[in-house]
Amino acid sequence: MSVTFDDVRHIAALARVGVDERKLPALANELSGILAHMAVLTRVDTSSVEIGPPAVATPWRADSGPPIPLMHPLPSFAPIVRDGFLLVPRLATHGGGGHTGDSEPSGNERPEDEGSA
């Protein structure tokens, strides 16, 4: 297979590598030469091959992050916590107002801040 100048321009753009137009002939020639050696693979009978996962698959780990390195547990100082997330007042620009949680505001929450963040 012969690589054209346009092919080189195309893959250089895909790879985000600037290629000087003066280097196009040499690059096209080199790539064509290398790819010519790959043609031998078309003669291999691969009908018996099924590409699947490797025999020794990558080991699994628990789907969780590392513990959060805090001195005190999150609920002890956060206004509202749900599922490990801090709930905060909705931004005024997002409309609707009010906090995003379903739970009632705790004693730490300051409703007057809503919309002012």
Added chain:
Amino acid sequence: MTASKVRAALDRAAAVGAGREGLNILVAVNPRAEDDAALSVVGRSEQELPLSGEPVAVKDNIATLDMPTTCGSRILAGYVSPFEATVVRRLRDAGAVILGKTNMDEFAMGSSTEHSAYGPTRNPVDPSRVPGGSSGGSAAAVAAGIVRMALGSETGGSVRQPASFCGVVGVKPTYGRVSRYGLVAFASSLDQVGVLGRTVDDAALALGVIAGRDPLDATSAERAVPDYRADVRRAATAAAPLAGVVVGRPREYFPVAMHGGVRDRCAVALDALVRLGATVRDVSMPHTDYAIPVYYIVAPAEASSNLARFDGVRYGARVSADALAAMYDATRSQGFGPEVTRRILLGTYVLSAGYYDAYYKRAQEVRALITQDFRRVFADGVHLLFTPTTPTPAFPLGAISDPYEMYLNDIFTATANLAGVPAISIPIGLADGLPVGGQIIAPHFGEGPMLAAAAALERALGASPLTTPPSPAAARS
């Protein structure tokens, strides 16, 4: 004592001319090496420190904190990693001192260490010749007598081929045996950190320290690390250490047009294996000849993706331009050398729409057949394979300009990377005054028997040609 090992290594480096004007082996020297040597042993016993005060050289694509990690590339000039590789941490935890970073082909793409932004490394055995690559600096550091052991990296033979050219020992472990965390990625399905040593025992010691599961690398295997040195010791003391071992001699690795000196040294090594008690059996691995086309599709394809991160934004150098896309283009075209550019373009081509099935998918299918070749011979009662490491001894600097001709240097080594099996190169003598390497390949996680056979062969063949390192005068000539 510990500091004196480091001092001796630094003196040796100066004496042989390991800097840029000489053999060009070290691209950075650890400014804290002597302090580290003193600190490495504080509060710890010798038993805890199998590498107490031992200076170790590290290839420049393995992340260290005290020195830049540049991969021999302009695009990473001066880049200092904010974290260190797991293999480096394990070496330091074992008492080793990182002496410096070694020269390499840019981003580990090459077989001669001529493609480096720092210029070529010269072979300490004959400075008019290449040391092999891409871990040429690490192999040369061991061969020149600067360090007993060094780290390199393997993608298609980048530890074993330079080990063969420089007359030292080089090990490519099983894929997954050693953590790749902190190894700058080239081709992730093939990459593996490897070790170079003056003897098989040196390599076994270093491998035992760096091997094992690492939670920071999901591809590292959950398998216990055997005592490799015990395997080596047993082989060194037994009367017939290879009794009952069947060694396969794959005919595809001994072509008719082979270099005569390499063929002769392999014949002597095979005779020695028989004297050690092994049975040598001719076997066939019919897909071997496809290894280079497969490798040079798979590796560049993965490289084109891995190296996309070097864009002038997140790492290293940036070439300013008026627009973002122009900045990417300018940074990458000026930052990467010609061989890296060629492989990125090749990888992009074989992955691009219209060519994916013809090249990349096809290559993955043939790769599976190459892996099946190994599975079949090992299932048929062969315990180990013996082959030459390289088709020829070290060639002169500048002798090979055709890219594909250079790629053929990996013809006997790339198969082990494609199949993920471990392999070792050890010196088996000289041809035309140059070192020749013999390769032993084992089944997955068979490093212990592989190292034992290598140690037995090393002993049977006598001292390696570089047990006495070359004189400084010879190295500089």
